[in-house]
Amino acid sequence: MKFVDEVKFHAKAGDGGRGCLSFRREKFVPRGGPDGGDGGNGGDVLFEVDPGVNTLLDLRYRAHYRAGNGAPGLGKTKHGKNGETLVIKVPPGTLVYNDETGELLADLTEAGKQLCLLRGGQGGRGNARFMTSTNRAPRHTQPGIPGEELDLRLQLKLLADVGLIGLPNAGKSTLISSVSAARPKIADYPFTTLVPNLGVVRYGDFDSYVMADIPGLIAGASEGHGLGTRFLRHIERTDLFLHLIDLSGMQEGDPLENFAVINRELEQYSPELLDRPMMVVFTKLDVTEVREQVASLRPLFEGRGFRTFAISAVTGVGLPELVRATGQELARRRSPEELDSRPGEG
Numbered sequence: 001m002k003f004v005d006e007v008k009f010h011a012k013a014g015d016g017g018r019g020c021l022s023f024r025r026e027k028f029v030p031r032g033g034p035d036g037g038d039g040g041n042g043g044d045v046l047f048e049v050d051p052g053v054n055t056l057l058d059l060r061y062r063a064h065y066r067a068g069n070g071a072p073g074l075g076k077t078k079h080g081k082n083g084e085t086l087v088i089k090v091p092p093g094t095l096v097y098n099d100e101t102g103e104l105l106a107d108l109t110e111a112g113k114q115l116c117l118l119r120g121g122q123g124g125r126g127n128a129r130f131m132t133s134t135n136r137a138p139r140h141t142q143p144g145i146p147g148e149e150l151d152l153r154l155q156l157k158l159l160a161d162v163g164l165i166g167l168p169n170a171g172k173s174t175l176i177s178s179v180s181a182a183r184p185k186i187a188d189y190p191f192t193t194l195v196p197n198l199g200v201v202r203y204g205d206f207d208s209y210v211m212a213d214i215p216g217l218i219a220g221a222s223e224g225h226g227l228g229t230r231f232l233r234h235i236e237r238t239d240l241f242l243h244l245i246d247l248s249g250m251q252e253g254d255p256l257e258n259f260a261v262i263n264r265e266l267e268q269y270s271p272e273l274l275d276r277p278m279m280v281v282f283t284k285l286d287v288t289e290v291r292e293q294v295a296s297l298r299p300l301f302e303g304r305g306f307r308t309f310a311i312s313a314v315t316g317v318g319l320p321e322l323v324r325a326t327g328q329e330l331a332r333r334r335s336p337e338e339l340d341s342r343p344g345e346g
Contacts, residue, residue: 004057005156005196005234008099011065014042014083016121016144019129020073023137034138035077036127040070042120042147043083047096050089051111054198056156059088067118070144073126083120083147093159093237099151109159121145155233158196160212161330163238165266167258170244171283173197174313176213179323196234203327212238232269239333240326241278243306247290247297255297277329278306281322285312 017039024032045067068083096106096117106115124142131138164172180199197213214235235241243262245255259280266273280301282294294310301308309325311318 004055004060006154007056007059008151008153009059009063009065010149010151011045011086011088011118012067012149013045013086013118013120013147014067014069015146016040016042016123017070017072017080017083018143019124019126019141020075020078020080021127021139021141022075024076031136033136034127034131035075036141037073037075037078037080038126038129039073039123039142039144040080040082041123042070042144043067043085044116044120045118045148046085046087047094047106047108047115047117048087048089049092049094049108049111049113051092053089053091055091056094056154059090059154067120067147069147070120070123073123073141077126077128080123082123085120087114090154091156093157095155095157097153097155099153105152118148118150121147157237158198158212158234159210160198160234160238161209162201162211162240162242162326163235164211164213164242164244165235165262166244167246167262170246171313172213172244175242175244175281175283175311176211178313178316179319180211201323201326203323207327207331209327209330232265235266235273236270239276240329241273241276242281242322242326243278244281244283246283247293248284248287255293256300259301277333279326279329280306280308282308282310283313285310285317286315 019039020036022034022036024035026032045065065086065088067086070083071080073080090108092109092111094108095104096108097104105117108115122145124144127138127141130140164176166172176197176199179201196215199211199213200208201211202208212234214232243259245259247255263274282290282297284290285294290310298308298310307325309318309322311322313319
């Protein structure tokens with residue numbers, strides 16, 4: 001399935017139906033009087049958060065979304081039918097903007113939540129509404145009120161507990177495929193992963209968390225280099241970062257400098273990202289050169305306050321410890337006193 005995380009379209013609520021101009025005409029009722037009914041109300045435009053939807057792909061191929069118009073009023077003071085409400089289903093983590101002004105209208109994160117963004121117009125009144133003691137045969141009606149309309153831009157920021165970051169080919173896709181049911185593309189060339197991938201990681205008997213594999217970052221990503229800023233926003237809602245470092249020789253440069261490069265890109269995109277907890281993971285431990293370097297590099301990272309792990313996603317070495325430690329860190333971060341300050345919410 002193609003991953004689409006930004007769409008634009010025009011949305012309009014339904015117009016109200018016109019009031020009816022009608023007079024009662026029945027045998028033996030010579031002075032029936034006005035009996036025009038009111039028009040129906042226009043339908044609203046609702047956004048519903050559906051956990052079963054993963055991307056904005058379904059919304060990409062329509063430029064206009066419109067709720068149903070209210071039906072005109074009828075004789076015998078019959079009220080016109082209300083317009084049908086339009087429900088637009090979006091994935092959790094969707095931001096809704098006014099495309100003209102850039103104003104954020106809604107941040108839709110809670111599964112099952114519905115938000116009425118555009119109200120339908122009210123139906124016009126029929127001539128029966130205007131009868132008075134001095135005007136027994138009014139011929140005046142009201143048109144329906146137009147529904148609200150806006151040019152909208154929808155942007156998706158994935159909701160994940162753990163974000164995998166690191167240079168291309170650091171082993172992020174291999175890791176998420178080893179600890180969850182996610183099946184991203186894996187190959188030995190840079191930028192194999194072109195879209196974020198989500199996977200549910202289970203630990204303990206009943207606990208789990210969501211892990212996001214973010215496409216590889218490079219120097220200058222915050223300025224548009226490589227895959228640019230397109231996927232940087234997907235790590236904004238994560239509670240914990242796993243920074244993967246490849247010591248097998250596929251990544252040029254000093255590991256500490258490469259680590260600093262990625263952190264600088266995070267800081268330039270949003271300084272708040274560096275306040276999130278981060279653990280360092282040395283990957284490809286099944287390679288001999290990696291095992292030799294891990295012992296000397298660990299103290300350098302731990303001396304800077306980072307907890308370190310060494311794993312091989314291929315053989316499974318170190319994976320249970322990493323999965324369990326990640327879950328425990330998330331649980332600690334989400335203790336009752338910290339729940340009110342979770343990143344990406346509020």
